Amino acid sequence: MPATTRIAIALAVVLFAAPSALAGEPPKQGAPSAGAAQQEKCEHGVQKALCARCNPKLAAVYRAKGDWCKEHERPESQCVPCHPELAKKGIK
Ligand SMILES: [Zn+2]
Numbered sequence: 001m002p003a004t005t006r007i008a009i010a011l012a013v014v015l016f017a018a019p020s021a022l023a024g025e026p027p028k029q030g031a032p033s034a035g036a037a038q039q040e041k042c043e044h045g046v047q048k049a050l051c052a053r054c055n056p057k058l059a060a061v062y063r064a065k066g067d068w069c070k071e072h073e074r075p076e077s078q079c080v081p082c083h084p085e086l087a088k089k090g091i092k
Pocket residue numbers: 042043044045046048051052053054
């Protein structure tokens with residue numbers, strides 16, 4: 001396995017395991033909506049921690065997974081121009 005792939009996987013594990021750490025926000029302790037905070041959507045209608053447009057570092061992770069639209073420079077799974085059905089989920 002090439003080193004770059006291992007780095008990408010390690011990055012993915014860190015990012016997906018600790019989205020609040022990525023956002024640089026301390027978890028709201030004792031708040032009943034602590035779980036909901038992780039579901040917070042960004043201006044693109046994607047979970048903030050998973051948005052490749054808000055988090056350019058994620059591009060390498062999505063590329064490593066093969067989930068990437070070169071034409072629109074975003075993950076295929078977040079690419080509304082290619083997948084208009086995503087708009088129904090609120091993705092922009
Ligand atoms: Zn975004």
